[in-house]
Amino acid sequence: MSQAKGGVVKRTLLLLLLLLGVGVCMTTPLHAQDLINGALTAMGGADALAQVKTLVVKGTVRHWEPEQSMVAGGDMRHAADSTFEMTGDFTAHAVRVDWVKNFLYPAPRTFQFSEIVTPEAGYVLGIDSNGRNKQNRESNPPGHAMSGLRFTATQRELRRASPALLLQMRNQPDKVSASPAITIGGVTYPALTYQPGPYAFIVMFDPQTHLPARIRTLDYDNIWGDSTYDLTFADWRTLGGVRIATSQRYELNGKVVVDIKITDVSANAPLPAGHFEVPAALQGTAPKPASGNVPYQWVLRRQFIGTYLDSDHPSFDTRATAGLQLVEVAPGVQHVVGGSHHSLIVELGDGLVVFDAPVNDGHSNWTIAAAQAKYPGKPIKYLVLTHHHMDHAGGVRAYAAAGATLVVGKGNADHFRTVLAMPFTRNPDLTPRDLSKPPVVEVAERYTIPDGKREVTAYLAENPHANGMLIGYIADARLGFVTDLWSPGAAPLPDKITPALAAVVNTVKKAGIAPLKFAGGHGATSDYAPLAALAGN
Ligand SMILES: [Zn+2]
Numbered sequence: 001m002s003q004a005k006g007g008v009v010k011r012t013l014l015l016l017l018l019l020l021g022v023g024v025c026m027t028t029p030l031h032a033q034d035l036i037n038g039a040l041t042a043m044g045g046a047d048a049l050a051q052v053k054t055l056v057v058k059g060t061v062r063h064w065e066p067e068q069s070m071v072a073g074g075d076m077r078h079a080a081d082s083t084f085e086m087t088g089d090f091t092a093h094a095v096r097v098d099w100v101k102n103f104l105y106p107a108p109r110t111f112q113f114s115e116i117v118t119p120e121a122g123y124v125l126g127i128d129s130n131g132r133n134k135q136n137r138e139s140n141p142p143g144h145a146m147s148g149l150r151f152t153a154t155q156r157e158l159r160r161a162s163p164a165l166l167l168q169m170r171n172q173p174d175k176v177s178a179s180p181a182i183t184i185g186g187v188t189y190p191a192l193t194y195q196p197g198p199y200a201f202i203v204m205f206d207p208q209t210h211l212p213a214r215i216r217t218l219d220y221d222n223i224w225g226d227s228t229y230d231l232t233f234a235d236w237r238t239l240g241g242v243r244i245a246t247s248q249r250y251e252l253n254g255k256v257v258v259d260i261k262i263t264d265v266s267a268n269a270p271l272p273a274g275h276f277e278v279p280a281a282l283q284g285t286a287p288k289p290a291s292g293n294v295p296y297q298w299v300l301r302r303q304f305i306g307t308y309l310d311s312d313h314p315s316f317d318t319r320a321t322a323g324l325q326l327v328e329v330a331p332g333v334q335h336v337v338g339g340s341h342h343s344l345i346v347e348l349g350d351g352l353v354v355f356d357a358p359v360n361d362g363h364s365n366w367t368i369a370a371a372q373a374k375y376p377g378k379p380i381k382y383l384v385l386t387h388h389h390m391d392h393a394g395g396v397r398a399y400a401a402a403g404a405t406l407v408v409g410k411g412n413a414d415h416f417r418t419v420l421a422m423p424f425t426r427n428p429d430l431t432p433r434d435l436s437k438p439p440v441v442e443v444a445e446r447y448t449i450p451d452g453k454r455e456v457t458a459y460l461a462e463n464p465h466a467n468g469m470l471i472g473y474i475a476d477a478r479l480g481f482v483t484d485l486w487s488p489g490a491a492p493l494p495d496k497i498t499p500a501l502a503a504v505v506n507t508v509k510k511a512g513i514a515p516l517k518f519a520g521g522h523g524a525t526s527d528y529a530p531l532a533a534l535a536g537n
Helices: 003-019 029-042 046-050 134-138 148-161 165-171 296-304 361-374 396-401 413-421 499-511 529-534
Strands: 054-065 077-089 094-103 109-117 122-126 143-145 176-184 187-194 201-205 212-221 225-239 242-252 255-267 325-330 333-337 343-347 352-355 380-384 405-409 440-443 446-448 456-461 469-474 479-482 517-520 525-527
Touching: 029 046, 029 165, 029 176, 029 187, 029 201, 046 165, 054 296, 109 148, 122 148, 134 143, 148 165, 148 212, 148 296, 165 187, 165 201, 165 212, 176 201, 212 296, 225 255, 225 296, 255 296, 333 361, 343 361, 352 361, 361 396, 380 396, 396 405, 396 413, 405 413, 405 456, 405 469, 413 440, 440 446, 440 456, 456 499, 469 499, 499 529, 525 529
Parallel strands: 352 380, 380 405, 405 440, 479 517
Antiparallel strands: 054 077, 054 255, 077 094, 094 109, 109 122, 122 143, 176 187, 187 201, 201 212, 212 225, 225 242, 242 255, 325 333, 333 343, 343 352, 446 456, 456 469, 469 479, 517 525
């Protein structure tokens, strides 16, 4: 049944109930209008809000990323401290956000850029990521049209945080439906569901103040499966004549991952001419909003750490390449390249081993299908995860579903058992099934995969990137596999050795192995000798 039809049916039912003199229970649209009107009154009144035609909001933002932690399941990585100035034109439905994002991870750097979002498309003016897409790299000045995935994800978050959300809910009753009350931290919040687009918000109301308290979406996280993503509102004040929550926080599964402080608001101030203007070259190429499966957590959280590749495929730049591909880097060894993150497939006597499960299960599905086509009849017996970070382990479920034994570094086995036991009904790439008892090997120092044909070993690496990091080695090919400590061929070696590069050399020395080349979880394949020389070996 369509939303509109549903609304008509509900209104008809309500009318019948009223005519019959039946008491209206807590879940009827009448209750919905009470909640919405109560919130609007607490926010200063619907009329006052409707008078706001333009809004300029300034503030600061801190970001944390839970799945780039040093320890699996441990303290989140503090990712960025930023400032923003957001301009909204409620008549033109256009928003511009001017950012100064100071990233702390993976390396300290500042990106100053603007995002412009209109009802038709979204744009980035400037450089906002280490993972720049082809259009951004080739535009002068740098800029690009947002992918449909990012456009929809950005629209969702702008709409969620908009002071006009409650007005929209009041004006679109057919998109509002009842929702069970939700208890969080001992407080029971009456709630409504609002579906303004290809996504739904669960809007929770403060039972005391009637203000909106928390706006939830039900997302899929590639590590933790079915997840809640909440925007919480606190410290309501009147700034620039507008009643606004000056503390806004996003919680992922109850953990604060974004902390926004609003410092300055002005309403109905004249806007600079051309404030929402976008270069014509970008406009012509702008994708439409995505309407199908949008990997919201991937799109949003790769931006937390300034590494998002803005593309309509999460794994590769659709504007630059045709997609993922296999490159044979040694006999019976395929490097899965073409995307932002790579795996390595190694043929054994009676099966296959794959190193790393990047991005998501869609990426894994491609790799598994390509491996089966290349080596028919050889099952994937092992998945070696170099480390637990979401961009290199987010496709773990597809391998567990294929029956692979997980090989993980010291201290990570329980983490992955917990992860695989979580429900994942919202995973677009894998139907729900029980993965709660995966075979797991935890590598204390080294682990050689049992095989009659060749020697494939995972070595534990002491390193500054992630505890329990593994480096792979295929002895007969004299080929190593390394992720994030070194991206072979991605960039020239630096003049001076870094702690991450030194970790690779130290692991090789300790293992007593003699690699000729390394393939990377990023980059390509390159000779090991120059790195050893840089380390003075
Ligand atoms: Zn990493």
